[in-house]
Amino acid sequence: MHVKGKHVILSLVLFVFGYLIAVSYEQAQYLLEENEIAEDWDRAFHYRQQLIDFEERNNELEREINSLRLDLLETEAQLSEEQATLMSAVELKRKLQAYVGELAINGPGVFVTLKDQEYVPSDANVNDYIVHDRHVQLVINELLSAGAEAIQVNGQRIFQDSHVYCVGPVITVDGTSYPAPFTIEVIGDSDVLLAALTLEQGVIDQLVNERIEVEYGTKQIEMEPK
Template sequence: MKLKGRHVIWSLVFLVFGFLLTYSYQQTKNESQIIQLSDSEWEKDYFYRQQLINLEEKNRELRMELSSNRQEIQLLEEELGKQEETLGDYVELKKQLQMLTGELPIKGKGMQVTLRDSDYIPTEENANQYIVHDRHMHLVINELFSAGAKAISINGQRIYKDSFISCVGPVVSVDGVPHPAPFTIAAIGDPEVLDVSLNLTNGVVDILLSDNIEVEIEKKKDIEMRARVS
């Protein structure tokens, strides 16, 4: 009985072992099978692969073209920036020239020179020797321009390159407009330079004083002059 029981156990073991071997062999066989593709399937696979390669190549070319275009745009932007800066400089230069010629108003720091007739005129002397004349005005104006004045006015009337100043009786005419004494000559420029130029030894101020003209000089932080009326 014991021998028979052992035979049954061994039979069950061999049966299970055989089943496992058979199952393992079958799985290995199934997994090792090579999938066979038909000619049409091979053609489709090749076509799609080729399309993918072409797309990747096209994308690479487009990326290179995009990078090149960006560089060109950057260069153009830099060039336009330089042109705008140059144009801005020209516009500013034109504006400065227009202010100097009187086409536009101008303002800035500078100096104010006031010329007055002498308060004391001896009875035995000629009164003309104690009053301001057009030559005195020209003397001051020429010195101020030589010292770098950008704009000059007499009693608020702007002086231009073609302005005409002359004595007309007791007044001075500036471009046909009469101005009585005292005469205030305003100049826009560096006040320090203008002051030194006027006060040179034997210079403008000394000449005016020797001609019995009263001179008052004052530095100004803000002088404004209107544009020329056409």
């Protein structure tokens, strides 16, 4: 069988055409892959940039939170200091009010009751057997020296500028008169106050030697405001 020339040429043309198609297909596939790689890279770059932006924003927010936390701690410390100052001022005000008699107070303490002598000899001077202002003042001074925090006589508060004096058988405290017996009540350390009163040759012994009947002891004491 003889192959004609035109058959050879046709075969060659078909071969070349097929080759070009194959090359074109491979080139198209390559370009498509390159395009996909480029798109993937752009997408990855975009996401990476977003991640970086998010991290920077997160760091910025964290710095703001830390700054606000420090401000909050400083504010809390300042408020705590102001509260402590306020509480101290309130406590000082309360103590001053109690000291000047504007508030009712109560606490442990002692009492001393002074009574006129019941038996007075017929030939004796009755003034030598009754309680005088100096006896009351003697007890008050001794208790103040022992650390008395507050004092009252027959329920009337005694202050630094108070005056106690006697007019006959009665004692006047800041203008108010009281008959015997006279009860002196003191708020303070009961043990210390009682020890001061009962010293040998102390106040109690002196009062007894001057024929004054004395009763004393410890008790819970309440004092009304003046």
